[in-house]
Amino acid sequence: MSAPPLLALDEVTGASAAQLSARLQRGALGVEQVVQRCLTRIAELDRDGPALAAVIELNPDVLSIARERDRERRAGQPLGALHGLPILIKDNIDTGDRMLTSAGSLLLASESAPRDAFIVERLRAAGAVLLGKTNLSEWANFRSTHSTSGWSARGGLTRNPHVLDRNTSGSSSGTAAAIAAGFAPLGIGTETDGSILSPAAVCGIVGLKPTVGLWSRSGIVPISVSQDTAGPMGRSVADVARLLGALVGCDPGDPASALSEARFEHDYTRHLEDDGLVGVRLGVPRNLAGFHPEVDRLLEGAIERLSAAGAVVVDSLELPGSSKFEDAELEVLLHEFKAGMTSYLSSRSAAAGPRSLADLIAGNQREAPREMPWFGQELFERAQQKPSLTDPGYRAARAHCLEHTRTNGLDALFQRHRLQALIYPTNQPAWTVDLLNGDHILGGNTSFAAVAGYPSITVPMGATRRLPVGLSFTGPAWSEAALLRIAHAFEQQSQARIEPRFLPTLPET
Numbered sequence: 259m260s261a262p263p264l265l266a267l268d269e270v271t272g273a274s275a276a277q278l279s280a281r282l283q284r285g286a287l288g289v290e291q292v293v294q295r296c297l298t299r300i301a302e303l304d305r306d307g308p309a310l311a312a313v314i315e316l317n318p319d320v321l322s323i324a325r326e327r328d329r330e331r332r333a334g335q336p337l338g339a340l341h342g343l344p345i346l347i348k349d350n351i352d353t354g355d356r357m358l359t360s361a362g363s364l365l366l367a368s369e370s371a372p373r374d375a376f377i378v379e380r381l382r383a384a385g386a387v388l389l390g391k392t393n394l395s396e397w398a399n400f401r402s403t404h405s406t407s408g409w410s411a412r413g414g415l416t417r418n419p420h421v422l423d424r425n426t427s428g429s430s431s432g433t434a435a436a437i438a439a440g441f442a443p444l445g446i447g448t449e450t451d452g453s454i455l456s457p458a459a460v461c462g463i464v465g466l467k468p469t470v471g472l473w474s475r476s477g478i479v480p481i482s483v484s485q486d487t488a489g490p491m492g493r494s495v496a497d498v499a500r501l502l503g504a505l506v507g508c509d510p511g512d513p514a515s516a517l518s519e520a521r522f523e524h525d526y527t528r529h530l531e532d533d534g535l536v537g538v539r540l541g542v543p544r545n546l547a548g549f550h551p552e553v554d555r556l557l558e559g560a561i562e563r564l565s566a567a568g569a570v571v572v573d574s575l576e577l578p579g580s581s582k583f584e585d586a587e588l589e590v591l592l593h594e595f596k597a598g599m600t601s602y603l604s605s606r607s608a609a610a611g612p613r614s615l616a617d618l619i620a621g622n623q624r625e626a627p628r629e630m631p632w633f634g635q636e637l638f639e640r641a642q643q644k645p646s647l648t649d650p651g652y653r654a655a656r657a658h659c660l661e662h663t664r665t666n667g668l669d670a671l672f673q674r675h676r677l678q679a680l681i682y683p684t685n686q687p688a689w690t691v692d693l694l695n696g697d698h699i700l701g702g703n704t705s706f707a708a709v710a711g712y713p714s715i716t717v718p719m720g721a722t723r724r725l726p727v728g729l730s731f732t733g734p735a736w737s738e739a740a741l742l743r744i745a746h747a748f749e750q751q752s753q754a755r756i757e758p759r760f761l762p763t764l765p766e767t
Contacts, residue, residue, distance in 0.1 A: 265760050270295040271440035275497040282342045289342035293324040296344050300441050308760040312435040314349045314413040316390040318356050323387050339504045341385030346436050347446040349391040351375050352477035361479045362396035362410025365621040375477025376509040384504040392432030399429040400481045402633040404696040411629045419758035424688035427456040433491050434461035444501050445491040450481040452704030454489045455716045459684035459728025462718050464498050465491045469735045470711035472518045476511030480598035482591050495746040499526040521736045529739045534747035536568035539677050543577035546682040549701025552722035553683045560719045560729050563751045572675050580705045583662040589655040592641040615642050632693045663710040684716040684728035707732045715745045718755040
């Protein structure tokens with residue numbers, strides 16, 4: 259059954275970035291025309307209709323930027339890789355314009371950031387049209403252990419465009435929902451542990467978490483200096499590859515990006531081949547499945563398709579459980595959040611704004627009826643009690659994490675079995691929204707790559723009862739080109755992405 263006419267994607271809102279770029283290049287479309295169609299769809303579906311609440315703020319200058327892009331093309335100026343393409347970015351990424359950067363919090367909603375994040379500078383240089391900011395799990399879901407993904411005090415609750423009473427996961431909730439719904443062809447999320455991969459999977463799109471350092475983190479509201487990264491989100495692997503290469507680069511403001519020098523590429527699309535699975539060795543850690551029977555069924559089908567397309571599947575492996583490091587990971591995040599937040603807030607311009615984590619805690623208490631109607635800030639409070647990053651306990655926790663995720667975890671399997679990547683289900687189908695009790699998650703597999711700082715990509719592998727399910731491919735550090743080649747070939751074999759139907763609830767049959 260197709261979506262009703264108002265909800266259906268059209269030749270603009272359903273087009274890939276490559277298709278839109280080609281039409282713009284030959285003059286079949288103008289940038290202003292494309293942007294206006296995106297704005298109309300957002301008005302119809304985000305504000306009215308199913309009211310997704312995926313976009314927290316539109317760029318007030320977007321139409322003038324679109325007209326300038328049209329003038330640049332008519333003048334024959336050199337054009338960047340993203341020229342004229344609309345893009346939505348998560349509201350924890352700084353833009354030095356008239357839009358706010360609030361991380362979904364009312365406490366940062368009174369001022370704009372003083373300058374663009376490095377990746378936003380790269381976006382503008384590539385000719386992209388910054389359409390607006392997307393809603394998110396407030397503070398990237400690092401305020402409470404009882405939070406509901408996709409909710410922020412500033413933006414409200416983002417709804418899953420497939421089934422509206424189902425969760426979008428998070429914390430890049432708005433970006434995932436917006437791209438799935440056809441608000442823009444490209445989006446940017448951020449991830450500390452699962453915040454790109456999980457919402458991309460449950461919203462039925464492609465999301466890539468790069469190696470930490472491939473994209474700069476300067477100008478992004480932080481959680482963890484050792485795990486944070488932004489990453490591309492789109493409806494196809496090719497679109498994600500296009501966006502990934504446009505934003506790489508060494509940033510003096512982020513020392514981790516220096517590690518990517520001589521490793522990054524500006525055009526990852528050149529690696530995409532329909533037969534890219536031939537001879538590729540893929541490992542299946544079976545202990546990362548088994549949390550949902552329908553997900554297991556889809557995984558078996560994906561393995562069959564991979565094998566049929568020429569991959570060498572090394573099955574029945576085991577990746578030691580995340581229980582070996584999850585307590586240490588939280589200890590690391592609590593320490594790094596306190597240090598990183600103080601550093602970030604000092605870069606904001608308003609003298610009256612919060613300047614420390616203690617200020618945020620006090621501000622949330624003052625604004626409790628609006629900021630904490632459903633859940634509290636116990637993670638903020640725990641982080642505030644932590645000492646500096648010179649603390650031996652912090653250093654021991656970080657070493658423990660690397661031992662179990664890299665040395666005795668991912669690296670051990672990659673090397674022992676000569677694997678290009680591991681495959682496993684990204685997570686369960688979307689769960690029902692429950693603001694009172696918070697998220698209820700049966701299973702998911704993002705922590706190994708997140709803690710190790712290694713790249714992962716999720717691609718739709720099917721759906722159960724109209725709810726998408728994703729398959730993750732995880733590789734060693736700096737293996738984005740290989741992962742994109744593998745994921746693209748799987749995508750071409752499976753053709754598993756489904757369009758959203760904006761159902762109010764899950765049908766009983």
